[in-house]
Amino acid sequence: MQIHVYDTHVKTAEGKYLHFDVLVDDKNVSDVGHFVERYLQTKGIVAASVASASCQFCHSEAANSEVQQSIQTHGHYILPISGC
Numbered sequence: 208m209q210i211h212v213y214d215t216h217v218k219t220a221e222g223k224y225l226h227f228d229v230l231v232d233d234k235n236v237s238d239v240g241h242f243v244e245r246y247l248q249t250k251g252i253v254a255a256s257v258a259s260a261s262c263q264f265c266h267s268e269a270a271n272s273e274v275q276q277s278i279q280t281h282g283h284y285i286l287p288i289s290g291c
Contacts, residue, residue, distance in 0.1 A: 208275045213239050214265040220258045226289040235282045242283040
């Protein structure tokens with residue numbers, strides 16, 4: 208399965224920094240923003256407390272079995288990198 212990687216950076220009003228990737232397949236590209244919001248909510252971060260955020264396409268690659276399973280089940284996979 209070929210997936211697309213969206214490099215995401217979020218800084219909250221309190222100064223917390225989160226860096227994570229959102230991995231999706233072709234049919235879920237349009238939902239990346241929704242997946243970011245939902246992930247932030249699981250961290251207790253609501254849109255009103257986000258000082259800045261960026262989510263940009265980075266590259267495409269082949270997915271391993273764990274990522275494939277998550278995308279097939281949930282439509283995406285979140286790869287925490289920093290502050291998550």
